Each structure stands twice: as C-alpha cells, then as structure tokens.
Amino acid sequence: MARVDRRNMTRYWWDRHTQGLSLLRADFTTHEYPPHTHEAFVIAITETGGSVIKSRGQVEEAHPATLFVFNPAEPHAGWMGWSHRWRYRSLYLTQSAIDTVARGLGIDAVPYFTRNMFGDADLIDAFLALHRALEDGRDALHEQELLIGTFGRLYQRHGSGGGRIAAAPRDEGALRRAIDMMQARHAEALHLEALAQGVDLTEFQLIGLFKRTVGLTPHAYLTQIRLNAACRHLRQGVPPADAATSCGFYDQSALNKHFKRCYGITPLQFARAARNFRQYPPGAAA
Numbered sequence: 001m002a003r004v005d006r007r008n009m010t011r012y013w014w015d016r017h018t019q020g021l022s023l024l025r026a027d028f029t030t031h032e033y034p035p036h037t038h039e040a041f042v043i044a045i046t047e048t049g050g051s052v053i054k055s056r057g058q059v060e061e062a063h064p065a066t067l068f069v070f071n072p073a074e075p076h077a078g079w080m081g082w083s084h085r086w087r088y089r090s091l092y093l094t095q096s097a098i099d100t101v102a103r104g105l106g107i108d109a110v111p112y113f114t115r116n117m118f119g120d121a122d123l124i125d126a127f128l129a130l131h132r133a134l135e136d137g138r139d140a141l142h143e144q145e146l147l148i149g150t151f152g153r154l155y156q157r158h159g160s161g162g163g164r165i166a167a168a169p170r171d172e173g174a175l176r177r178a179i180d181m182m183q184a185r186h187a188e189a190l191h192l193e194a195l196a197q198g199v200d201l202t203e204f205q206l207i208g209l210f211k212r213t214v215g216l217t218p219h220a221y222l223t224q225i226r227l228n229a230a231c232r233h234l235r236q237g238v239p240p241a242d243a244a245t246s247c248g249f250y251d252q253s254a255l256n257k258h259f260k261r262c263y264g265i266t267p268l269q270f271a272r273a274a275r276n277f278r279q280y281p282p283g284a285a286a
Contacts, residue, residue, distance in 0.1 A: 007027075010025065010027070011025045012024045015143075017137075017140045017143055017144070018097050018144075019100070020096030020097035021100075021134075021147075022091075023089070023090070024092070025089050025131075025135065026090075028051075028085070032079040034077055035076070036077070038073070039095075040094045041071060041098055042092055043067070043068070043091045043093075044067075044068040044069075044090040045088060046062045046087070046088045047064060047087045047128070049086045049087060050062050050066075050086060051080055051081055051083060052078065053117070055074065055116045058116075060116070062078070066118070066124070067118045067124050067127060069154070070116060071112060089128065089132075091131060101147065101148065104193070105155065105202060106163075107163030107164065110162050111162030112160050123154055123157070127150055134147075140189060140191055141189075141219050142219045144193065145192050145207060145217055145219045148203045149204065152204045168201070168208025168212060169205070169209065174200070175210070175214070177199045178210075178218070181195060181198050182221065182222050183225060186248045192219075222248075226247045227247075230267065233246060234267055234270050240267040243267065
C-alpha cells in the first residue's frame with residue numbers, strides 16, 4: 001500500500017461571488033492522480049516544484065513557468081515524477097461560471113482549447129493573482145475584474161473558435177459616466193457588472209476602456225477615489241477605522257494597505273499631521 005505523507009495539504013472551497021466556481025490550493029510531497037475528468041473547465045498553475053501531466057496522449061511537465069488548461073470532460077492524469085514537492089492552485093468552472101465569464105466578455109460561445117500547456121508568463125502571473133484574490137474574498141469588484149480580464153486574454157490568445165470578444169471603444173462619454181457613478185457610489189460595494197451595465201458596455205470592454213484612457217483598471221481607479229475620500233475624512237478628524245468603512249474599504253487594514261502603497265505613509269500618520277496642522281496652523285503664535 002502506498003505511503004501517505006502527512007505533509008500533504010489541500011484546501012478546497014466554492015467562491016462566494018461567482019456561482020459555479022470552485023478552487024483548490026494543494027501542497028503535495030506524494031500524490032498521484034489516475035486518469036480522470038471534471039465536468040468543469042480547469043485551470044492549474046504550479047507555484048513550487050512540479051509534476052508530470054498526461055493528456056491527449058502527451059506527457060508534459062508542470063512547473064512554475066507553465067499554465068495547464070483542460071476542457072470540460074477532458075481526461076488527464078498527474079503524478080510527482082521528478083519533483084519532491086508540488087504546490088499548485090487550480091480553478092474549476094462549471095457551466096454557470098463559464099456562462100458568467102462569457103457574459104462578461106460579451107460572447108455566446110466559449111472557445112475550445114486544442115492543447116493543454118501554455119508558457120505565457122503574464123497569464124501565469126494573472127491567474128495566480130486571480131486565485132489569491134478569490135482566496136482573500138474581500139473585494140468582489142477586484143475579483144470580477146481579474147476573472148473577466150484574465151479569461152479574456154486566455155480566450156483571445158489561445159482559444160479555438162468561440163464568439164468574438166469585442167474590443168473596448170474609445171468613448172470619453174462612457175468613461176465620464178462610469179467615473180461619475182464611481183464618485184457617487186464609492187462607499188458602496190460596487191460590482192463590475194453594474195458599472196458596465198450602467199454605460200452599456202461588457203465588463204471586458206469597461207476594463208479595456210479604463211486601461212486605454214486613464215491607464216488604470218476600474219478597480220484601481222475606484223481605489224483612488226476611495227483614497228481621496230478617506231483623506232478628506234482624515235483631515236476632518238474622522239478615525240481611520242471609520243474613514244475606511246465610510247469610503248468603501250472592507251476594513252481599516254484594507255485602507256492601510258492601499259494608503260501605504262500609494263502615499264508611502266499610513267492613514268494614522270496622515271491623520272496626526274492633519275491634527276497638528278489644525279492645532280498649530282501656519283502663522284500661529286509659538
């Protein structure tokens with residue numbers, strides 16, 4: 001009987017925001033998958049080590065520079081091979097999740113993949129970022145943006161057949177309407193689908209419109225609006241925790257992360273400087 005290594009660890013869960021999407025995070029030192037299929041469309045990304053994958057009669061190596069894609073019901077097998085460790089992440093899209101992605105891309109038919117392994121570094125990084133964001137599960141707009149944007153690139157670049165994904169128009173009016181909606185509703189839990197519908201674009205087109213015109217994704221632009229609002233609150237003496245939630249951040253830690261990354265200081269440092277300015281304004285007597 002094969003020895004079971006207690007260091008093998010897995011976590012499997014269903015996504016809270018996209019129906020029909022489930023995820024796996026695995027860390028194996030000993031494991032072998034016999035030939036099997038999934039009803040779902042499968043994406044697998046190796047983080048550490050690797051394995052050997054067999055599909056379509058071909059044997060290929062999975063390692064951190066590879067992305068594996070399996071069509072629904074496509075048989076495949078995997079085993080450790082040369083590696084002493086295999087840490088990887090995978091996404092499983094059943095039909096409802098496949099339909100969600102298709103709607104976000106504005107297509108009726110999704111493409112078929114005629115091979116399983118791809119080496120595009122940007123796609124590998126994007127799917128890892130998507131998986132980690134979905135595991136964090138705290139920002140639905142960011143997750144949806146990564147989901148639609150990353151699958152859009154994969155479908156356009158490597159898919160065979162399927163519907164044509166329309167490019168984003170250079171529509172300043174649509175951009176202005178989207179920004180106005182963000183300004184008015186930045187404190188809410190905004191969703192990419194609602195923003196796109198509000199300007200008569202697909203989610204994929206909305207992402208492209210923002211990237212082409214302002215150089216940021218919708219989520220990144222909304223984050224800047226929220227940070228600006230947080231600065232106004234902090235200057236007025238609102239505590240950072242209250243400023244975070246009133247401006248649309250999940251919690252104070254989310255505000256801290258974005259504030260430090262964009263401004264190089266913490267919200268508390270900003271608030272203290274504003275408080276000192278109010279107490280000792282320029283020209284005040286010493």
